[in-house]
Amino acid sequence: MLVKTFCAAVNGLDVTTVTIEVSMTRGVLFHLTGLPDNAVKESRDRIAAALQNNGYKFPVADITVNLSPADIRKEGSGYDLPLAIAIMAANEKVIPDHLHEYMMVGELGLDGRLLPIRGALPIAIRARKEQFKGLIVPQQNVKEAAVVNRLQVFGMDNLCDVIQFFNGSAHFEPTVIDTRKVFYEQQSQMDLDFSDVRGQENVKRAMEVAASGGHNLIMIGPPGSGKSMMAKRLPSILPPLSLAESLETTQIHSVAGKMGRDMSLIYQRPFRSPHHTISQVALVGGGGNPQPGEISLAHNGVLFLDELPEFNKTTLEVLRQPLEDRKITISRAKYTLEYPCSFMFVASMNPCPCGYYGDPTHQCVCMPGQIQRYMNKISGPLLDRIDIHCEIQAVPFAELSKMQPGESSATIRERVIRARKIQEERFKPYKGIHCNAMMTERMIHQFAEPDASSMDMLRRAMERLKLSARAYSRILKVARTIADLDNSEKVLSQHIAEAIGYRNLDRGDWAERGI
Secondary structure, rough: OOOEEEEEEEEEEEEEEEEEEEEEEEOOOOEOOOOEHHHHOOHEEEEEEEHOOOOOOOOOEEEEEEEOOOOOOEEOOOOHHHHHHHHHOOOOOHHHHHHHHEEEOOOEEOOEEEEOOHHHHHHHHHHHHHHOOEEEHHHHHHHOOOOOOOEEEEEOOHHHHHHHHHHHHHHHHHHHOOHHHHHHHHHHOOOOOHHOOOOOOHHHHHHHHHHHOOOOOOOOOOOOOOOHHHHHOOOHOOOOOOOHHHHHHHHHHHHHHOOOOOOOOOOOEEEEEEOOOHHHHHHHHOOOOEEHHHHOOOOEEEEEEEEEHOOOOHHHHHHHHHHHHOOOEEEOOOOEEEEEOOEEEEEEOOOOOOOOOOOOOOOOOOOOOHHHHOOOOOOOHHHHHHEEEEEOOOOOOOHHOOOOOOOOOOHHHHHHHHHHHHHHHHHHOOOOOOOOOHOOOHHHHOOOOHHHHHHHHHHHHHHHHHOOOOHHHHHHHHHHHHHHHHOOOOOOOHHHHHHHHOHHHHHHHHHHHOO
């Protein structure tokens, strides 16, 4: 008897519908074809144990299983459930009449429990696209998959539930989630707030500009000056995620297995802060079993690298292309994947190995050669891709104890959202462009061209600081954002002057140390 069930193969964010064909004849062998990996090959033993522990017997027959299309590699344990149901249907223990209407995914425990899988959300999107009536997933994945409307999603606890479902011996209701209602209800206020930050008004201004235009930012200052504290509060002033951005971000976290049991969507902008020992693969993605890296997990959010010079230099250099293209293409012998990675890059660093170069209250003990080697860990091309360079000094205790709480994140966020709305209106005719940091060269000439006096100021700054063409474009993008915050249609001289002031690492005293 020949039976077909349907599941899905996830490769990157691309999902392919997989047809499981089971043919059963007289004999005792088990054949599995269609490029299965070891986890799929081991499914036979898990299925046999699950059936036995639930009162069923694995059929004694010659069973041939084909996973179609056969030229796509099948990885993971999510094929256990549809394969078990197909074998039971071929053995006439499951009624096959409605198998073609449903897609199924799920790993089987030896006791028959359904264990969660990765990629439930993109699988559900694929099932709706293929016009399946419903999707059957483990109970722990049901909230994640049920955000896809116009698709019946059933969360099952064990193999027996699925058998009863197809045999009609038990009734199950699909899980229904009002995606828009849940999304907007869950967008609560952030726990961290800029009102906790005393002083540092220049740095908070730089962060407001960065958030308003989606610009990359680096902070340079001594230990204890508040670099990490302020970076962690940056998401609290970013515009809230749109539903489309949330779905896109959730798909990445779903494929990476980062979704919790009770999570259906990512409601807040991601904030990723990997340790400086991170490898290239962990940062950009890939590996033997390809997974999204930190830059993709930060998609639509913030990637924060604390103590930037402590990162491996070759690891940092792989950021150069994603920062420009906002996507990462991973090519290996067996696969080529593409992950989105449109994120705000935020970094912090000390000015020298001891951390106190230029600090008025501490003496630097580093030798000039040490400082130069330390700063040379960050390449010029990478710094060129960072729009805003911001110096930060520690706030003295006497002033710190007297200061009132700073401006709240909610107040700053209102200004950021107003500036972003101006940019959204400006870039409506351009697909995929929604903030100033994403402007092309042609857009810069169209929307950020300064007047003659401002251009002369910029020319002198470029000659004095020996700035690159990329730095020139970055200054104009930042100036356009500052003008948006001022609600100015034109980029004026004061906007150019402030944007030039955010190129601290291009100044001569920094350049002398090796940058």
